[in-house]
Amino acid sequence: MTSSTLLALNGEWAELVARSGATMSGWSEREPVLGVAADFGAVLPAIPADPDAVLAALLRLGAAGESLAHRVVLQALLGKAVVLSAGRDEVFAEAVSELWLAIAEYPVQRRPRCIAANLPSTLPPPLAPAAVAEAPPA
Numbered sequence: 001m002t003s004s005t006l007l008a009l010n011g012e013w014a015e016l017v018a019r020s021g022a023t024m025s026g027w028s029e030r031e032p033v034l035g036v037a038a039d040f041g042a043v044l045p046a047i048p049a050d051p052d053a054v055l056a057a058l059l060r061l062g063a064a065g066e067s068l069a070h071r072v073v074l075q076a077l078l079g080k081a082v083v084l085s086a087g088r089d090e091v092f093a094e095a096v097s098e099l100w101l102a103i104a105e106y107p108v109q110r111r112p113r114c115i116a117a118n119l120p121s122t123l124p125p126p127l128a129p130a131a132v133a134e135a136p137p138a
Contacts, residue, residue, distance in 0.1 A: 002089070006078065009074075009075070009096070017041040024042075024043070027061055027066070052114070055116060063108070074103055106118070
C-alpha cells in the first residue's frame with residue numbers, strides 16, 4: 001500500500017521517535033510499565049509482551065492530556081488500519097481517523113482487557129473487521 005497518509009504518518013513517526021527520549025522518561029515515572037522503553041520506537045516491541053498493560057498505560061496518559069501517547073497507540077495499530085481499509089488508499093485515511101477517535105474515546109477503566117482487539121471493534125460497521133472480511137473484492 002502506498003497511501004500518502006500512511007507515508008506521512010510513518011515519516012512523522014520517525015521524527016517523533018528521534019526526539020522522544022525525555023518524554024518516555026517522564027511517562028515511565030508515571031506509568032512504570034513503560035520503563036522498558038527508552039523512546040517511542042521501543043514501546044512498539046514491548047506491546048506484544050504485555051499488550052493490555054502497555055496499551056492501558058498509553059491510553060491513560062493520553063486521557064490525561066499526553067496526546068503523543070495516543071499517537072503511539074495509533075502507530076501500533078496502523079497495520080490494523082491497512083487491513084480494515086482492505087488495502088484501499090481512499091479508505092485508509094478514514095480508517096485512521098476512526099481509529100484515532102476510538103483511541104481518544106476508549107474507556108480504559110471499563111474495558112481494561114483485550115484492548116488491541118477492542119479498539120478496532122468500536123469502529124463503524126463499514127470499517128469494522130467483520131465488514132471488511134465480508135466485503136466483495138474491488
